[in-house]
Amino acid sequence: MVQIKRIVLDVLKPHNPNALDFTTAIAEKVPGCRIKLTVAAMDEKTETVLLMIEGENVPYRAITEVISSLGGSIHSIDEVDVENGPVDTEPA
Amino acid sequence: MASLIAELTWLLTLTRSHLIARRYFVVNGFDGALTMLGLLVGFYVSDEVKLPVVISACLGVAIALGMSGISSAYISEAAEKRRELRELEKAMVTDLRHSAHGRAARLLPVVIALVNGIAPLAISLVILLPLWAVPLLKPLALRPLESAFVLALIIIFLLGVYLGRISHTFWLWAGLRTLFVAAVTTAFIFALSPE
Numbered sequence: 001m002v003q004i005k006r007i008v009l010d011v012l013k014p015h016n017p018n019a020l021d022f023t024t025a026i027a028e029k030v031p032g033c034r035i036k037l038t039v040a041a042m043d044e045k046t047e048t049v050l051l052m053i054e055g056e057n058v059p060y061r062a063i064t065e066v067i068s069s070l071g072g073s074i075h076s077i078d079e080v081d082v083e084n085g086p087v088d089t090e091p092a
Numbered sequence: 093m094a095s096l097i098a099e100l101t102w103l104l105t106l107t108r109s110h111l112i113a114r115r116y117f118v119v120n121g122f123d124g125a126l127t128m129l130g131l132l133v134g135f136y137v138s139d140e141v142k143l144p145v146v147i148s149a150c151l152g153v154a155i156a157l158g159m160s161g162i163s164s165a166y167i168s169e170a171a172e173k174r175r176e177l178r179e180l181e182k183a184m185v186t187d188l189r190h191s192a193h194g195r196a197a198r199l200l201p202v203v204i205a206l207v208n209g210i211a212p213l214a215i216s217l218v219i220l221l222p223l224w225a226v227p228l229l230k231p232l233a234l235r236p237l238e239s240a241f242v243l244a245l246i247i248i249f250l251l252g253v254y255l256g257r258i259s260h261t262f263w264l265w266a267g268l269r270t271l272f273v274a275a276v277t278t279a280f281i282f283a284l285s286p287e
């Protein structure tokens with residue numbers, strides 16, 4: 001099974017919620033994942049942030065839904081680590 | 093119910109509207125307390141006014157203050173929140189109707205309006221309690237109008253203390269300042285009374 005191990009998203013978000021509230025709200029929806037947010041650029045009403053999420057199986061859809069509900073929008077997927085599980089070997 | 097309260101708390105924090113709600117609570121609460129004080133002093137100086145008349149008049153004013161607070165705050169806050177949302181949508185180049193910001197623009201004007209309306213109404217009703225509790229006050233030899241007046245002064249002082257806590261100034265000084273406003277109001281009513 002293909003699993004996302006790490007993903008880096010370029011996200012445009014309003015200033016509120018702030019970086020801490022934003023990452024906390026995402027973390028609440030994706031248990032077992034580690035999230036790192038880096039502010040890349042600031043504007044008058046918005047900021048561009050790089051969101052790095054790591055985990056055993058990162059639920060991308062759930063993350064996009066939380067980001068939208070917080071008023072953010074994903075501009076691009078900048079990095080992604082995907083892993084396929086071990087191949088099932090049939091007994092000889 | 094618990095989830096609705098949690099949602100509203102989150103939206104209030106998100107939009108920093110809890111500060112607006114707090115300001116409305118103090119401003120309109122003070123408005124209600126001072127209006128009741130003015131009415132009570134007015135009835136006191138005019139003498140010979142029966143208690144049911146005082147209660148009806150004060151209750152009418154309290155309800156009007158509440159309705160005025162709700163309607164005026166809702167109209168202004170709804171317009172303000174809609175404008176903020178439009179500006180944010182323009183900056184984000186996206187539709188935020190279904191986001192937390194969209195929900196905040198729809199729900200928070202109602203919450204702020206309720207705070208703005210309930211604050212003067214609730215404070216006025218508390219001040220009027222001695223007028224309703226006449227049978228309880230009689231054994232204590234307390235007169236209802238004077239008791240309500242003292243209660244109004246206490247509430248005005250406490251609102252000042254609360255403002256002092258918010259602004260991190262000395263609580264007693266903040267309380268005395270609002271009490272001074274009440275004293276000036278009372279003095280004006282006494283000075284301008286026909287007799």
